[in-house]
Amino acid sequence: MKSEQEDSLGLAFQPSFDEISPSLYETTFVVVDLETTGGSHNSEAIIEIGAVKVRAGEIIGEFQTLVNPESPIPPFITVLTGITDAMASTAPKIGEALFSFLEFVGPVSESVLVAHNAPFDIGFLKAAWSKLEIAWPAYQVLDTAKIARYVITRDEAPNCKLSTLSTFFGATTNPDHRALSDARATVDVFHGILDRLGGHGVQTLEDLRSFSNRVTSAQRRKRYLAEGLPNSPGVYVFRDDQGSALYIGTTRNLRNRVRSYFTAAETRKRIHDMISIAVSLDVIQTATIIEAEVRELRLITEKQPRFNRRSKFQAKSLWIKLTREAFPRLVAIRGAKGLDDDSGWAGPFNGRDEAARAIEALYEVTQLRQCKPRITLTSIKSASPCALFDMKRCGAPCIGQESIDSYSSHVKAIHQSLHLDARPALSSLNQRMVELAEQERFEEAAEARNRLGALIRGSARAQRIRSLTRVKELIAARAISTNTWEIVIVRHGKFAASAIAKSSNYKEVVESLRLTAEVVFDNGEVLPASHHEEVEALLRYLDQEGIRIIEIDGIWALPTFGSAAARSEIEKVRAKVDANTYKEDFANSVDRFAQRSTS
Template identity: 70%
Template sequence: MKHSWQPALSEVGRPLIETTFVVVDLETTGGSHRDSAITEIGAVKIKGGETVSEFQTLVNPDSPIPAFITVLTGITDAMVIEAPKIGEALFSFLEFAGSPNETVLIAHNAPFDVGFLRAAAEKCGVNWPSFQVIDTAKIARYVVTRDEAPNCKLSTLAQFFGAETNPDHRALSDARATVDVFHGILDRLGSFGVTTLDDLKSFSNRITEAQRSKRFLAEGLPNSPGVYIFKDAQDQPLYIGTTRNLRNRVRSYFTAAETRKRILDMVALAQTLNYIETPTILEAEIRELRLIAEKQPRFNRRSKFQEKAVWVKLTQEGFPRLVSVRGNHDLNDDDGWCGPFNGRDEAARAIEAVYEVTQIRQCSPRITLRSMKTASPCALFDMKRCGAPCVGKESIDSYSTHVLTTRLALQQDANQLIKTINNRMFNLANQERFEEAAELRNRLSAFIRGTARGQRIRSLTRVRELITALPTSVGEWEFILIRFGRLCGSASGNASNYKEVVESLKLVGEVVTETEGILPASTHEEVEVLLRYLNQEDIRLVEISGEWSMPTFGSGYARLKLEQVRENSQNLIYKEDFANSFDRTAQRSTN
């Protein structure tokens, strides 16, 4: 007699082909449900790979729609004035979605959309149904490589998967695009044996065979700060990292908590693990930076090419001009410079900010007496934005005033430049020329970040020797020795013997000889790590040789205000687009 057994549906999980999904997308007045409101809801109900029905409604947010949101979405105050309020719209959507026992919600960057819907339900006194939620952005990170798509934005994935609908920041269009992205993801997941809803939900949490078999690499590690180095069969570094607790951090690579595809690929190749124990986490971070720059491990992304950072400088010629360069070897304090920048585009925006307020020349040819005879002035001369030194209409002495103004703005006093651009930006905004105002804002922001960054870096690299102390959580103190912006040693001790610790540090610390240039002994990344460390509230200055100071009227204060505006404006960042936009009130706070 043959026996057969068929598992219940609850035991094998709900098949994806039999699951009803509602793909939802929202448009809102801002980025946080705490102080923003929904302006549109769009949703598509799908089952078995087919569209069942669609839902779309505008929503009256009971507040004005910010101008940059209108530019982004096309939704105006006039369009929503007659639209239903959120209570009515939410009720209609929930009715469309159906029972949470039958329906699974899907959204791209689900915490954003579902967070707004939950907040709206709470505001309306409605119990939010316990929907299961699938985030297509999260799953895409595991099935689409960076080589295939540079990021997991909806627009990028829609193009990659060949979506029939292009996302355009309208709720229904974006929901339709998300449907196509979801189906594209499911096609890829089929090869992983993902056929049920439970498979889909747990896909990103599964442990690979490589993770399981390589757990021995985490054995015998200390519970202390340090640097760890994964190596391949040829003893070549694959990945270098740093941590406060070597044992716990390395063990995490072999658990379900590690879901990054790049790192899982690295674990599969890893054969050995080396580590360097350090007295402080700061020393571990600095050692990591130096090792990454030296060893160039293939799975590290950051800090591999520190020497290729982009800077801006004034050229050394009769009529200097601003250029962006890679590397800091040719930079010195006698010539104007600033940076580093996050790429040539940001450097170009900073240069354009200087062009807004000075008549420094924008052309690239070297000017000589011979070239003046054949050159002709460009349109900038007619616009009174250049004195045309290229044709001899401006002497070297006269042109030097522009150079002095530029050097002053780059390294010492940027107030006049910032004030001038701010005024122009406000005037454009008042004329509702928002795109031009936004471009000015981007140029000014790039200039402030680049100049402030350079001024902070140079302030520390001028200091001959600096020793600090920081209290630790175990009742001790950690002491740091810095010379010309380079970490030369660290140690731990207690208050009773701090003098001996400091003297020992000075004796055994790395000897650094001052050289010419703005970074005489380290890289800009190392200096910035040290600056972040020194910015902690509990830091104590023990000894200093030399002067540690910043320009009184430099860009540091403006950058502080800019960061405050950006922090306060995070709630206005619109979903994945990250439109780094100040509202007018925030802009005025930079004055």
């Protein structure tokens, strides 16, 4: 293992509370069990939900409801569970039952789901939830059956069925194929498992998750690569026997992150494959996490490590632009080299489809030509207009029907929408979407919504990138403790330097850092000094709460009525809806599902 010390500050790194896994004593677990009409998530239905909420070994709540499956319950299920059609007919339907259950469970950040043979129960819950067209909350899930296989030998218990383990651990409730009874029995089994795991040093939720997975032989053999690493932020590079980079990553804590690759917490197959051929590890310590993130991006772009997936092809990212010709048109291009502010551009976009939607959105609000051939005096003599001219969606400059001066008004409107004021275009697109919805042309309305979203996202990203790359120098500070600050210098959207400073000497550190920071020149390009991912990483850093701008050479601002402002407002509304009208949204989704089911 080779260590490259990039900063001599010698300050220890203290992880945030978010990075510390909660202890099992502090964690709220919700043990859930279902009764269903059969074994298939897709074709069968839930008929009962039972759950028990526990914390610190104590039961703090219970939940039980029958569910109306809206179909006959098979006789063998009635015999097994005792649940009849008559009992279920007056029960709430799945939408109402699921909403009540998730209210009982609580937020993702506060509760962990536990089930015996979790893929069955959680699979049914996810399938039912997806039919309501709502994203399933990303709860952490533990499987008592899976964990039990690692802590109980066959000599102690012949199998890991719930009935067998309930007897083994002396559960106070016998499982009887009713959801709440089985959930209570699972609680006793879960607590019995936790008692055993305490002897294995399992004290936190992360310990428990790690223990429930297997460690490969390659992970055991290569653990020496994680020895002697510092607790500082930085970049790590796994290398093969030829010294080529296999995988590059970044972290706030090199020691903890690299160690995790050699534990059962790492379950990705490609990472297992990478570890099996890795023979060495290099680390680069950095003063700040943002410096580590930037160095990672640059190294991935330069080294093209075979096991990294993201950030390898930034130079091939998709953008849209107006062409430079007498009658410009919109095109999608790969790479930012061909962009310039005079012509108008937006992006990057997440794929060719997203870029195409943004272009289609702009075509809807202007009469910009959509044909590809270059228009010349010669071509005008032999050209014929397309259907768009008859539909009054194009002025037909291809046949000389529209002059350069007249056509330039469309170009200016596009440029204005992309760079300065998006209101006219967004208002027109939104109105079109509303009209389609009122006409009950819902699929077309959804497509219009997608085009509008693509345009907002792409032009908002462009405006944010442009805002920072135009700033000659920006020096920011963020408090990391009572009297300690991290200082970051950004020049033309490129990371130039960072350091840690005490409150008593931060001015001296800033001046010293400025003198040693990377010199960055503005070459007139849209991205004068870096790739877009570096600029956006810096923007995310600068957007953090607590960031202070110490000095700035230039104007860092966004257009008041640009797409970035529109996107911000949309996100605020979405957050408000998520927080305050979740129940209403849920009810609407249930209604839509019910209407579709009966149609």
